[in-house]
Amino acid sequence: MPAEGEGAPVVRLRDAAVVRDGRTVWDDSSFELPAGSVVAVIGPNGSGKTTLLHVLLGLLPARGTVEVLGSRPTRGNRRIGYVPQNYTATTGYAVRARDLVALGLSGDRWGVRPLRAAEHDRVSRALRDVAAAPLADRRVSDLSGGQQQRVAIAQALVDDPPLLLLDEPLANLDMRGQRETVDVLAALNRERGVTMLVVAHDLNPLLSVLTGAIYLLDGHAHYAGVDAVVDAELLSHLYGTQVKVVRTAQGDLFTRTA
Numbered sequence: 001m002p003a004e005g006e007g008a009p010v011v012r013l014r015d016a017a018v019v020r021d022g023r024t025v026w027d028d029s030s031f032e033l034p035a036g037s038v039v040a041v042i043g044p045n046g047s048g049k050t051t052l053l054h055v056l057l058g059l060l061p062a063r064g065t066v067e068v069l070g071s072r073p074t075r076g077n078r079r080i081g082y083v084p085q086n087y088t089a090t091t092g093y094a095v096r097a098r099d100l101v102a103l104g105l106s107g108d109r110w111g112v113r114p115l116r117a118a119e120h121d122r123v124s125r126a127l128r129d130v131a132a133a134p135l136a137d138r139r140v141s142d143l144s145g146g147q148q149q150r151v152a153i154a155q156a157l158v159d160d161p162p163l164l165l166l167d168e169p170l171a172n173l174d175m176r177g178q179r180e181t182v183d184v185l186a187a188l189n190r191e192r193g194v195t196m197l198v199v200a201h202d203l204n205p206l207l208s209v210l211t212g213a214i215y216l217l218d219g220h221a222h223y224a225g226v227d228a229v230v231d232a233e234l235l236s237h238l239y240g241t242q243v244k245v246v247r248t249a250q251g252d253l254f255t256r257t258a
């Protein structure tokens with residue numbers, strides 16, 4: 001097993017495959033993600049994006065070689081922060097933001113013991129790191145979608161994991177909520193060096209922070225650097241509709257359907 005450290009890939013797949021209910025979701029998949037990456041996970045509905053995250057979390061078995069942070073995936077790995085798809089929609093109504101974040105430390109045994117002072121500090125720090133410190137005592141149900149998503153990210157982050165997996169964190173957010181969420185992810189990557197995989201439907205809001213993308217195409221998971229993946233032909237094939245890649249005079253890149 002390779003030692004973890006500078007240069008060791010955070011995620012490594014070698015001839016990996018996943019079979020669910022006797023059906024192959026994706027197979028023949030090999031790639032490595034360098035530490036510090038910000039990688040979009042893209043592909044049509046049902047192509048296996050959530051499945052990939054579940055494999056990395058040790059929730060689903062895979063064939064072939066899968067390594068995360070230098071080891072085989074194991075359930076309950078505290079070195080991986082996870083924000084599930086539609087997570088904030090499933091949280092309790094009366095929960096305060098700081099209590100939701102504290103769940104990342106105390107686990108699911110809700111209310112079993114009061115937090116120690118050092119844990120309080122970590123909760124406060126995580127909220128600060130997602131620009132949500134002023135929301136600490138607000139009920140999660142009273143927050144905007146973007147604010148809720150940031151609190152969910154704080155929960156995933158509170159144990160200081162080097163790797164964050166986010167399943168469609170931009171879904172159902174308005175443009176401002178998307179912008180604020182992406183800004184938070186960019187800062188976490190820059191300041192804490194967190195590596196992240198972000199499942200997304202639209203690359204545009206993420207283009208400024210991405211280093212690459214895993215794209216699920218034709219039953220395989222592929223990885224490419226951002227310049228290779230932001231390619232009209234590839235994206236058109238992926239989405240099954242004509243996509244154009246446009247670079248503005250300011251150098252900003254975006255994609256649109258032709």
Ligand SMILES: Nc1ncnc2c1ncn2[C@@H]1O[C@H](COP(=O)(O)OP(=O)(O)O)[C@@H](O)[C@H]1O
Binds near residue numbers: 044050
């Ligand atoms: N709980 C499950 N049991 C069996 N098959 C599942 C389950 N959840 C999803 N699948 C199948 O796995 C495939 C990939 O699903 P998923 O990873 O959720 O796709 P995506 O996140 O890209 O929309 C789909 O064909 C889906 O039908």
Ligand SMILES: [Mg+2]
Binds near residue numbers: 049050051085167
């Ligand atoms: Mg999914």
